[in-house]
Amino acid sequence: MSAFLRRTNRTSPIGIDLGSGNIKMAQFKQIPKGLSLVNFGILPMPENAIREGKIVNSKLIVEALKELLKFHSFVGQRIVASVPGQLVIVKEILIEELPEDELREAIKWEMEKFFPFPIEKTTFDYKILNRVISENESSDKINVVVVAAPLDAVQSIVDVTKEAGLEPIAIEVEPFSKLRLLQFIPDFDFKSEILFVMLNIGHTYTSVSMIDKGMVNFFRTLPIGGKKFTDAIAQSLGKEFKEAQEIKETKLNLNNRKDPGTKAVLPLLDNLLLEVRRSINYYFKKFNDGKSVDTVILVEGGSANLKGINEYIEESTSFPASTDQLLADIAEVSPELFTKEYLLEMAPFFSVATGLALREHRARPAIKAKKAREAQKQQKKPFFKYKKG
Ligand SMILES: Nc1ncnc2c1ncn2[C@@H]1O[C@H](COP(=O)(O)OP(=O)(O)OP(=O)(O)O)[C@@H](O)[C@H]1O
Ligand SMILES: [Mg+2]
Incomplete structure (x- = not known):
């Protein structure tokens, strides 16, 4: 009986992603109709608090965590956090x-x-x-x-979260949170012969996770991200970092190939995508005798909001690319709490936090509920673009 009580009183974990650009938190709860999004929140990572994935100023992070918790109505203290990808x-x-x-x-x-x-x-x-x-x-x-x-990286995450009054129940590595996230996609099961390439383009690095038949078989990080895009724009246009960042986030469109900002960013993106293509080819060679398999690219991280990025990735890799918006797609969301536009814009930032937050949730009821919602609205929104090769 006491064990039963303890179980029911437990709150769902809050997923925490300590990124070099932003701290992200998300929480879901189990409801009779599947999953509901309790809340999500984002705050810039204080400057010089984290370096190459390692916490160098824990006091600043503790304050930021407390601030995020104060502004959003997360429930309970239980959290799951991740080790930054560069250290994995x-x-x-x-x-x-x-x-x-x-x-x-x-x-x-x-x-x-x-x-x-x-x-x-x-x-x-x-x-x-x-x-x-x-x-x-x-x-x-x-x-x-x-x-x-x-x-020591795991320990320092335990320390800062405890210091912020939280109760860490697990510290995970980024690729495992991605694997969990995929389990919440309807019609996708781990027997399907689809290779998922999850491309998380963050602030200082990009991670490439390749997941196939329920296994993370490949994970690597590349030292290119939104910060380098901003630096290139700043240099090319002769602007300060802050202004260049604003231009990148609000005006830049990669389809305008003649725009000087686009011209500054594309060589970096080309380098990144060259490595992505190499990784995918390596994967085919290693795991499928060099033959290609149906591949889906999910683009995530804040830089997934770069206008025109999916088209550019498709052109460069010749695989279909979609933005990862699973934060918005896997759960019931109250329209009084979040507008659809805001949710979709923020979702790519939250792919790691979402995967972490799902740690104690079951995929099957969530998928069933999602299908019921779609049937009611008589529309089926695909989670990703998929083309049989
Ligand atoms: N609309 C937008 N267009 C282009 N880039 C954007 C946009 N919005 C945010 N970004 C960029 O996304 C980056 C932050 O993304 P994110 O929060 O995923 O990074 P992070 O997880 O903190 O970093 P990392 O994982 O590299 O440590 C910043 O470089 C920011 O400029
Ligand atoms: Mg990140």
């Missing part, structure tokens, strides 16, 4: 097949060769991908995906 390493390793208890030790040894930080200062998890039958050697090998993050 996802690597596939080939290793001898061993019993489970020995496998973890063996992976540790193997990781020492690849990982840039000492293993005893790392937290890691792994998933077995497949078995590779060996003809010459005595035992078979297995492909394992290892996800690792530095322990």
Whole structure:
């Protein structure tokens, strides 16, 4: 009985994404008709509070977290936060097949060769991908995906959130929050042969997560994001950073190829997309004998709001690209609380926070409710553009 009471009194977790540009928080609750969006909030990350993903001024972050909590009606203190993507390493390793208890030790040894930080200062998890039958050697090998993050980064997130009066129930890595997010898309199941490329273009970095049949098989970050776009505009137009940022966010349209601002941004975007294409090709080679599979690109992060970016990505990669607006799409939203326009504009910022916030929610009832809502309105809005190749 007491366990039952404890369960029902528990509040849903608030997902917290500590980005270098903005702190984002989102919370959902389970309702009889699936999921409801309780609230979401965004606040600029204080300057010099975070550097290369590491917290360098925790006091400023604690204050910002408290401010966000004060302005929005989040419920309870339970939170799930994520380790910034730049600090996360996802690597596939080939290793001898061993019993489970020995496998973890063996992976540790193997990781020492690849990982840039000492293993005893790392937290890691792994998933077995497949078995590779060996003809010459005595035992078979297995492909394992290892996800690792530095322990001190995890600890400093626990410390700042606790200091802000919150109760961290989990600290996750970004690609796992993406994987959870995809589970809330109707008609998508992990048996489908679709490769999801989630491109989170933030302020200082872009993350590329590739998810296929329910596994995060690839994750990498590239040091290009909105800040570099703004720097390039500022330099090209001879403006201060703040003004250049304003121009980028309100006036820039990548379809105006002759515009000097667009001309300043495109070389950076081209570099980024070259790496994205390389990553996708690597993926096809590694996981599908070099053959392409149906691929969907979901564009997220604040820079997904750059006008014309989806078209540009489609042109460059030849895969369909859609903006990730799952914050707005997976739950019931009260029109009295948020206007549809505001919600859709803000949604791309919140893809990581949304995935984190869904940690204790079940996908199936949410999907059922979403389908019922659509049937009532007699319209079906696709979550992403999808074209069979
Ligand atoms: N309308 C817009 N057009 C273009 N860029 C935009 C727009 N709105 C916001 N941005 C850019 O989005 C970026 C912030 O996005 P986001 O909050 O996702 O980054 P972050 O998660 O804090 O950064 P990171 O993940 O790199 O640490 C900023 O560079 C901002 O200028
Ligand atoms: Mg981010």
